[in-house]
Amino acid sequence: MLKKKTAGVGRNAPCPCGSGFKYKKCCLGKKVSKPYDFKKLYAQKYKIRLKQKKDIEGIRKAGRLAVDTLRLAESEIRPGITTDDINMLVHKFTIKNDAVPGPLNYRGFPKSVCVSVNEVVCHGIPGKRVLKDGDIVNVDVTPVLDGYYADANKTFFVGTPDSDARNIVRVACESLKKGISMVRPGNRIGDIGWAIQRYAEGEGCSVVREFIGHGVGFAFHESPQVPHYGRKGEGIILVPGMVFTIEPMINLGKRYLSVLEDKWTTVTRDGSLSAQFEQTFLVTDNGCESLTPYDFERILNA
Ligand code: MF3
Ligand code: CO
Ligand code: CO
Numbered sequence: 001m002l003k004k005k006t007a008g009v010g011r012n013a014p015c016p017c018g019s020g021f022k023y024k025k026c027c028l029g030k031k032v033s034k035p036y037d038f039k040k041l042y043a044q045k046y047k048i049r050l051k052q053k054k055d056i057e058g059i060r061k062a063g064r065l066a067v068d069t070l071r072l073a074e075s076e077i078r079p080g081i082t083t084d085d086i087n088m089l090v091h092k093f094t095i096k097n098d099a100v101p102g103p104l105n106y107r108g109f110p111k112s113v114c115v116s117v118n119e120v121v122c123h124g125i126p127g128k129r130v131l132k133d134g135d136i137v138n139v140d141v142t143p144v145l146d147g148y149y150a151d152a153n154k155t156f157f158v159g160t161p162d163s164d165a166r167n168i169v170r171v172a173c174e175s176l177k178k179g180i181s182m183v184r185p186g187n188r189i190g191d192i193g194w195a196i197q198r199y200a201e202g203e204g205c206s207v208v209r210e211f212i213g214h215g216v217g218f219a220f221h222e223s224p225q226v227p228h229y230g231r232k233g234e235g236i237i238l239v240p241g242m243v244f245t246i247e248p249m250i251n252l253g254k255r256y257l258s259v260l261e262d263k264w265t266t267v268t269r270d271g272s273l274s275a276q277f278e279q280t281f282l283v284t285d286n287g288c289e290s291l292t293p294y295d296f297e298r299i300l301n302a
Contacts, residue, residue, distance in 0.1 A: 020188075020237040038239045047223040048215060050241035056282055056291070058148035059217045059243060063280055063291035065097050065143045066152040070294065073141075079133045079159050083115040086139060087126035094143050102142030102149055102220050109264060114140040114153070116265075121249050121257055121274040122211055123264040133159030136169055138276050142220060151216050151245050152292035153278040157302060164252060164273055166302070171203045172250040172275035173299050179213075179228070179246040183238060183281055183288035189226055190234030196248050197229040206255035208274070211266070213245040216280055238283045243291065247278030 009015075015026035021041070042048040051059065072093055073086055091112040094101045101112035109125070116124035116138040117131065124138075131137060140153035155169050178199045182191040197207050213226030224236055228248040253272030260267065268274050277299075279292045 019239070038241070042239065042242075046236055048236070048242065049218055049222060050239070051217055051243050051282070052241070055148070055217060056241075056243070058146055059150055059280065059282075060291045062099065062143050062145040062148045062150035063152070063293075065094070065099055065145055066141050066150045066280075066292045067294050068097075069093055069141045069143065070139060070152060070154050073139045074154070074156055077131065077137060077139075077156050077158060079131055079135075081131055083117065083124065083126040083129045083131070083137075086115050086137075087111045087113050090139070090141055094141075097143070097145070099143040099145040102144050102151070103140075106220060114138070116140070116274075116276070118273055119267045119271050121208055121251070121266045121268060122276065123266050125262055125264050131158045134162055134165065135159075136161065136165050136273060136275060140276075140278065147218075149216050149218070149220055150280050150292050151220070151247075151278060152280060152294070153247065153276055154294065154299075155275040155277060161302070167203075168205065168250060168252045168273045168275045169302075170300060171200055171205045172248060173277050173296055174203075175200045175207075175228070175248040175250055176246055176277040176279065177296060179248065180279075180281065180288060180290075183246075183283060184286065185237075185239055185283060187238050188233060188235045189224060189238065190230040191232050192246060193227040193230035194232040196246075200248065200250050206251045206253065208249035208251065208255055208257065210257055211247075211249055213247050213278075215242070215244045217243045240283050240285050242283040243280060245278055245280050247276060249274055249276045 011024040015023045104112045111126045135158040138155040142151045178195040179192045215222030253270040256269040
């Protein structure tokens with residue numbers, strides 16, 4: 001009789017739990033009923049700090065403040081206000097809610113929020129620039145509440161958008177949704193970028209490579225890195241307790257960037273419009289939860 005090669009799982013074979021690790025490093029010798037605790041392994045192997053219940057509650061609370069802050073900004077955005085006005089609004093609201101604005105003095109960033117208009121891709125420093133009818137403006141907030149960080153941004157229309165503005169904001173928003181659709185345990189980080197790139201480039205737009213999503217919660221920027229481009233099936237396996245942002249920056253023209261003299265403000269090299277949407281996500285046991293939930297339909301129907 002032919003000996004069955006499949007009898008038992010080899011110590012060096014991929015673990016049957018689907019973790020992607022070797023059996024001996026994963027479920028070997030552990031009770032099957034108890035799901036493997038990835039906490040130590042992910043910390044050692046990837047420097048990823050998985051979040052526990054109390055951490056998730058903390059980030060969720062910071063996340064609610066982030067969403068409230070974006071809603072407040074939206075209500076004040078109109079032609080004639082300056083990007084400094086948005087900074088003041090965000091700063092005061094954050095402090096009033098017992099939080100600290102993460103951007104302020106972060107690696108020398110001088111203001112409390114990033115405000116990026118039209119061809120500014122990200123990291124716009126609030127200043128005297130006056131918003132005018134037809135502009136698009138991204139507001140990126142990161143409140144720190146009880147030590148927990150939540151990171152979220154949204155691109156708004158100022159007055160009435162033209163068709164280019166409508167288009168790039170729609171594609172950026174849909175790009176985030178494509179990314180979200182890939183977030184569940186067992187999928188890989190590369191699946192997220194793959195879905196975004198395939199969609200955005202299919203719409204004739206380009207994906208920024210230099211800035212990516214990131215782990216968040218205990219600090220502003222943690223492991224892992226979450227590119228918005230890439231290949232399906234590549235990268236770290238998603239497991240419950242991971243918290244990271246997805247924040248695709250999508251350009252109407254080419255993907256190439258320039259950084260201005262201030263060392264922060266990043267613009268499209270070809271001057272084309274750029275839009276972005278960002279939320280903070282938790283990988284749950286069966287999918288994902290946004291810890292900074294806001295509504296996409298209003299943007300997509302605008
Ligand atoms: N909020 C940005 C992000 O999504 C980072 C801004 S860094 C700052 O990762 F210093 F400009 F605030
Ligand atoms: Co971010
Ligand atoms: Co951000």
